[in-house]
Amino acid sequence: MSWASAKIGDIAEVVTKGTTPTTYGMPFTDSGVNFIKAEALNGDTSLDRSGFTFVSESTHEKLKRSILNEHDVLLTIAGAQVGRCGFVRAAHLPANTNQAVGIVRVKRECAHPAFVYYYFKNPLTFQKFQGLGGQAAQPNINLTMLKGVELPLPDIRTQDAIVEILSAYDDLIETNRRRIALLEEAARMLYREWFVYFRFPSHEHIKITDGLPEGWERRTLDKIAENNCESYRAKELPEEIDYIDISSVAHGSVVSKTRMPAVEAPGRARRKVRDGDVIWSNVRPNLRAYALILDPDDLDVVSTGFTVLSASLVPFSWLYMFVTTDSFVGHLINHATGVGYPAVRSDDFERAEVLLPPKALLDHFHEATEPNLRLIRKLDQQNQKLAQARDLLLPRLMNGEIAV
Numbered sequence: 001m002s003w004a005s006a007k008i009g010d011i012a013e014v015v016t017k018g019t020t021p022t023t024y025g026m027p028f029t030d031s032g033v034n035f036i037k038a039e040a041l042n043g044d045t046s047l048d049r050s051g052f053t054f055v056s057e058s059t060h061e062k063l064k065r066s067i068l069n070e071h072d073v074l075l076t077i078a079g080a081q082v083g084r085c086g087f088v089r090a091a092h093l094p095a096n097t098n099q100a101v102g103i104v105r106v107k108r109e110c111a112h113p114a115f116v117y118y119y120f121k122n123p124l125t126f127q128k129f130q131g132l133g134g135q136a137a138q139p140n141i142n143l144t145m146l147k148g149v150e151l152p153l154p155d156i157r158t159q160d161a162i163v164e165i166l167s168a169y170d171d172l173i174e175t176n177r178r179r180i181a182l183l184e185e186a187a188r189m190l191y192r193e194w195f196v197y198f199r200f201p202s203h204e205h206i207k208i209t210d211g212l213p214e215g216w217e218r219r220t221l222d223k224i225a226e227n228n229c230e231s232y233r234a235k236e237l238p239e240e241i242d243y244i245d246i247s248s249v250a251h252g253s254v255v256s257k258t259r260m261p262a263v264e265a266p267g268r269a270r271r272k273v274r275d276g277d278v279i280w281s282n283v284r285p286n287l288r289a290y291a292l293i294l295d296p297d298d299l300d301v302v303s304t305g306f307t308v309l310s311a312s313l314v315p316f317s318w319l320y321m322f323v324t325t326d327s328f329v330g331h332l333i334n335h336a337t338g339v340g341y342p343a344v345r346s347d348d349f350e351r352a353e354v355l356l357p358p359k360a361l362l363d364h365f366h367e368a369t370e371p372n373l374r375l376i377r378k379l380d381q382q383n384q385k386l387a388q389a390r391d392l393l394l395p396r397l398m399n400g401e402i403a404v
Contacts (some may be wrong), residue, residue, distance in 0.1 A: 310371030
């Protein structure tokens with residue numbers, strides 16, 4: 001099948017880039033208009049909100065060039081991740097973006113904006129962008145180069161059909177993500193209500209002395225959980241492993257694994273994990289690279305760059321909620337050492353103070369939250385399978401191998 005081709009500059013009404021407000025003396029803020037950094041571009045139609053910050057409404061209006069519209073296609077044009085793309089949905093707006101992000105606003109009469117996004121998302125296109133960026137320490141794609149990129153362009157009906165197929169996967173993934181977010185927030189709200197605000201069942205009958213409800217104890221984390229309790233020797237590794245390193249973890253779950261022969265595994269591939277373990281990256285704790293491990297596969301092996309926490313005196317549900325609170329993250333940040341690569345040690349986890357509730361209350365919390373945490377795991381697995389199926393189809397649809 002032969003398709004026409006067109007340059008990005010010919011099918012776009014706007015090809016520009018973002019603006020960094022601090023360059024003009026305008027600060028970021030704690031709330032306000034979404035400001036999308038390059039880190040938010042994960043090649044997904046659902047931009048990674050951990051890569052968002054905020055600017056004021058007045059700053060947003062002053063940065064007119066980079067005010068985003070629904071259906072804008074975004075592309076990382078500077079840095080090591082040159083070529084990573086994203087797609088602006090109504091839920092992201094109002095929004096602005098920075099100078100490391102290119103903005104392509106497609107003319108609808110020429111092309112479907114989502115078709116252009118899926119072309120950018122194609123792994124072959126990503127490789128092309130990486131090549132355009134060059135091999136410098138700071139790779140860069142300028143706007144002239146971006147406008148000159150050619151893409152295959154079938155008729156609008158074919159574009160619409162391809163988008164309909166691929167977006168069906170993305171819509172299912174997004175629905176599952178919303179369910180996951182609601183389930184996680186429900187568990188966190190219950191944790192805060194019972195264990196932060198002390199409004200647990202029958203709390204009105206419990207006396208509080210020195211900030212501690214009767215029957216509760218002050219402990220340290222090492223008294224309620226073990227860390228790094230199981231590791232492989234090199235000769236003990238399975239013949240093949242599914243390696244989990246720090247880049248494999250995001251949003252409280254393992255988002256990817258690398259299958260490899262044990263003989264090719266890095267020296268850090270040593271940690272064993274069990275059902276209910278929590279893995280926490282030792283480096284840059286402010287990035288919150290942690291995950292709850294449920295139903296691990298036999299081949300799973302975790303990097304020694306993680307501390308693996310195994311609940312002993314408390315249910316895993318409570319341990320997971322405790323070690324992912326803002327106060328616990330703050331404890332790790334305060335104990336991190338090193339300027340360019342701040343890191344914590346396992347004993348920094350162990351020294352964290354814990355207000356330990358009675359066993360009956362812990363069990364009650366586990367009964368209420370474990371089913372939701374396991375459902376989150378199932379939904380996450382569904383999303384990974386949906387993404388794999390979509391990514392298998394994408395290049396074959398985009399080169400016309402599969403007719404629509």
